Amino acid sequence: MDMSQMNSAEQAHMSKIIEKKQMQDFLKMYSGLVDRCFNACCNDFTSKALSGKEEQCVLNCTDKFLKHSERVGARFAEHNADAMSATGSK
Numbered sequence: 001m002d003m004s005q006m007n008s009a010e011q012a013h014m015s016k017i018i019e020k021k022q023m024q025d026f027l028k029m030y031s032g033l034v035d036r037c038f039n040a041c042c043n044d045f046t047s048k049a050l051s052g053k054e055e056q057c058v059l060n061c062t063d064k065f066l067k068h069s070e071r072v073g074a075r076f077a078e079h080n081a082d083a084m085s086a087t088g089s090k
Contacts, residue, residue, distance in 0.1 A: 029069065037061035 003011050041057035042050065050058065 033062060033065050036065065 003014055006014065037058050040061055041054050044051055044054065
């Protein structure tokens with residue numbers, strides 16, 4: 001989005017909207033991570049503490065999720081750069 005055509009008030013408003021959307025996306029991703037890893041790893045409710053196996057499972061689950069998210073973001077950036085260069089060369 002090209003915000004250079006907007007006045008400063010419009011730019012500030014648009015920045016707030018973008019920040020709000022980014023926060024919503026982050027919270028949705030975080031909630032999904034918690035839900036996924038909890039359901040996959042936490043299955044012994046006889047103690048309020050995680051067992052060693054559960055803790056390791058949660059660590060592995062979060063690590064995989066974050067690496068996956070990082071990889072998807074990198075691929076998206078590559079795809080976006082290719083699309084922008086293709087648009088620029090036309």
